Amino acid sequence: MAGVISAQGLKKVYRRGHEEVWAVNGVDLEVRAGEMLAITGPSGSGKSTLLNILGCLDNPTEGLLHVNGKEIFGDKKEMTETALTRIRRQWFGYIFQKFHLVPTLTVLENVELPLIFFKNRAARKTPGQLLKQLGLEHRVRHLPSELSGGEMQRVAIARALVNEPKILLADEPTGNLDTRRSGEIRNIMRSLADEGIAVVMVTHNMDMAKSADRVVEIRDGKIV
Amino acid sequence: MNIYSVAYKNLLRKKTRSALTVGGIALSAWVLVTLLGFNRGYEESLNRDIDNMGFQVLLTAKGCPYEAATLMLKGGTGLRYIKEEMVKTVTANPEVEKVTPMLMQGVFDPNKGENGAVAAYLGVDALTFPQMKRYLEFKQGGWFTDNNAREAVLGYEAAELEEREIGDKLLIPGINAEVRVAGVLKRSGTQDDGTIFLPIGAVQTLFSRKGQLTALGIQVIKGADVDAFENRLYDLPDVQVVSLAQVKTTIMGLISSAKVVVLALALIAVIIAMAGVINTILMSVLERYGEIGIIKSMGAMPRDVFKMIWTETALLCSVGGVTGILLSVATAKLSEAAIRRFLPYTPHGALVVLDGKIAGFAFLMILSAGLLSGLYPAWRASRVRPLEAIRAESD
Numbered sequence: 001m002a003g004v005i006s007a008q009g010l011k012k013v014y015r016r017g018h019e020e021v022w023a024v025n026g027v028d029l030e031v032r033a034g035e036m037l038a039i040t041g042p043s044g045s046g047k048s049t050l051l052n053i054l055g056c057l058d059n060p061t062e063g064l065l066h067v068n069g070k071e072i073f074g075d076k077k078e079m080t081e082t083a084l085t086r087i088r089r090q091w092f093g094y095i096f097q098k099f100h101l102v103p104t105l106t107v108l109e110n111v112e113l114p115l116i117f118f119k120n121r122a123a124r125k126t127p128g129q130l131l132k133q134l135g136l137e138h139r140v141r142h143l144p145s146e147l148s149g150g151e152m153q154r155v156a157i158a159r160a161l162v163n164e165p166k167i168l169l170a171d172e173p174t175g176n177l178d179t180r181r182s183g184e185i186r187n188i189m190r191s192l193a194d195e196g197i198a199v200v201m202v203t204h205n206m207d208m209a210k211s212a213d214r215v216v217e218i219r220d221g222k223i224v
Numbered sequence: 225m226n227i228y229s230v231a232y233k234n235l236l237r238k239k240t241r242s243a244l245t246v247g248g249i250a251l252s253a254w255v256l257v258t259l260l261g262f263n264r265g266y267e268e269s270l271n272r273d274i275d276n277m278g279f280q281v282l283l284t285a286k287g288c289p290y291e292a293a294t295l296m297l298k299g300g301t302g303l304r305y306i307k308e309e310m311v312k313t314v315t316a317n318p319e320v321e322k323v324t325p326m327l328m329q330g331v332f333d334p335n336k337g338e339n340g341a342v343a344a345y346l347g348v349d350a351l352t353f354p355q356m357k358r359y360l361e362f363k364q365g366g367w368f369t370d371n372n373a374r375e376a377v378l379g380y381e382a383a384e385l386e387e388r389e390i391g392d393k394l395l396i397p398g399i400n401a402e403v404r405v406a407g408v409l410k411r412s413g414t415q416d417d418g419t420i421f422l423p424i425g426a427v428q429t430l431f432s433r434k435g436q437l438t439a440l441g442i443q444v445i446k447g448a449d450v451d452a453f454e455n456r457l458y459d460l461p462d463v464q465v466v467s468l469a470q471v472k473t474t475i476m477g478l479i480s481s482a483k484v485v486v487l488a489l490a491l492i493a494v495i496i497a498m499a500g501v502i503n504t505i506l507m508s509v510l511e512r513y514g515e516i517g518i519i520k521s522m523g524a525m526p527r528d529v530f531k532m533i534w535t536e537t538a539l540l541c542s543v544g545g546v547t548g549i550l551l552s553v554a555t556a557k558l559s560e561a562a563i564r565r566f567l568p569y570t571p572h573g574a575l576v577v578l579d580g581k582i583a584g585f586a587f588l589m590i591l592s593a594g595l596l597s598g599l600y601p602a603w604r605a606s607r608v609r610p611l612e613a614i615r616a617e618s619d
Contacts, residue, residue: 052611057521057610057611057614058611081526081609082525082526085520085523085524085525085526088521088523089522089523094521094522096518096614100514100515100518100614102230102515102518102519103237104233104234104236104237105225105230105233109225109230112225113225113230113519113522114522114523116225116226116227116230116524116528117519117522117523117524117525117528118523118524159522163523
């Protein structure tokens with residue numbers, strides 16, 4: 001299958017005073033549609049920075065990034081925030097460790113939220129259908145504060161999927177969950193990849209990593 | 225769900241803060257509407273008071289007080305007189321439509337009030353005076369039967385004060401004369417409400433002022449050159465000319481200055497409220513920094529975020545503005561009472577006049593000022609970089 005994400009020589013440097021810190025240091029990576037890729041490594045190794053660059057949330061200092069064959073970062077001049085937003089909403093769904101649901105909106109409204117800003121006309125599933133698929137049909141009118149951690153993460157997954165992205169990025173999606181809830185989320189991610197979505201996740205959870213098609217380990221900003 | 229419901233729910237997140245901000249906006253809207261209403265009401269009432277005098281020019285003897293209030297302040301003394309022949313002289317002018325002679329007299333009434341006070345009587349012509357004061361309507365009875373009748377017509381408040389009705393006798397203190405009440409006027413909202421009118425001939429006889437007048441009320445033909453006429457009157461010996469058009473212009477000039485002060489006060493109230501709006505919305509943006517980043521990562525464009533925050537500002541200002549306007553309508557009478565208490569002179573009639581134009585103008589002003597104050601917080605929010613915001617939220 002063709003690579004939906006293709007990265008060559010990605011580098012990201014941060015400056016701490018006079019010191020340069022290479023968070024990502026020459027990463028080449030390709031992610032194919034329907035592939036579940038786990039990025040592992042110790043804390044501070046550059047996993048999340050890499051994920052953010054792959055998800056167009058952050059600019060690399062150097063290197064090339066193509067999404068579905070389109071050059072996002074490379075020789076061309078830096079993309080504007082508006083252009084990056086267009087790429088993000090067309091291709092990506094994001095899941096975060098801390099769920100980041102809007103506390104004043106109900107479960108259904110949280111999932112509907114991205115549709116206010118961009119509606120993928122080709123999307124086949126409604127927010128209600130997605131919530132039903134994720135076993136949350138009885139929670140649609142509840143506020144996030146009334147949900148368990150696992151339920152909140154499933155709502156975040158539904159929200160990430162509402163515009164039917166081709167790529168799902170997850171940063172420690174089970175970091176705040178117990179073993180049973182982590183298993184639920186793992187199964188959902190696996191089934192999404194099986195449906196053809198490219199799933200890229202950063203995780204410390206070895207069970208989660210084992211369920212991936214491929215695992216890449218990062219140390220000091222490099223794939224080892 | 226749409227951006228408006230999201231904005232509305234965001235405002236409900238901190239109910240007390242939102243309520244206080246709405247309260248501040250409502251207060252400034254209340255001040256703005258009440259002051260604009262006062263501006264209008266005062267001007268209208270003053271205009272009406274002057275127009276209701278029934279004549280455009282008043283001629284008095286030099287140094288003579290020409291209204292009851294001044295006469296009372298002077299203790300009923302200080303009156304100067306012009307000769308009755310002056311009526312003919314003035315009527316001979318081509319600009320004159322009608323002339324009505326008047327004779328004001330004041331006597332000390334020891335039974336009036338706690339320590340006694342001056343009672344003023346205005347002698348008027350039974351024929352020409354009612355023609356000039358067409359707005360005066362009777363609650364009871366009518367005008368005098370003739371200019372020498374021992375009769376009186378009481379203004380609404382004068383009748384209340386004297387506790388007299390039609391047919392009652394009214395004693396004029398000092399000269400121990402009695403007159404019969406021939407009529408009681410309805411409330412007119414002018415100084416006539418407090419006046420006791422007597423036939424001019426009777427006043428001249430009772431007060432031994434035969435052939436004397438204190439003032440001439442002159443009605444000018446429509447379209448006549450009033451300035452030229454007034455200039456000719458100035459040439460008459462020992463008279464002073466009070467041009468009501470000039471009085472009106474002078475008072476309106478004073479009001480214009482007051483208008484600037486009043487609008488400046490209203491503007492200050494609006495600015496204070498707007499500072500509150502900036503503070504509230506900016507706080508709200510900073511508190512939701514991470515959330516705004518997530519929304520942007522979900523595909524919200526900077527303009528979407530800007531619109532969301534601006535909508536919150538518009539909602540706050542709309543609710544505050546409408547509340548303030550309703551409050552000003554509900555408290556208009558109370559505001560009027562307070563203004564009357566503090567101002568040394570207020571014309572009769574409604575002092576705070578509110579209508580759709582004032583309400584609409586105030587609402588638009590509050591909304592515009594609110595949207596202006598929402599610009600910076602909305603711009604800040606639209607500039608949030610998703611990654612930085614998410615990192616800040618995760619830390």
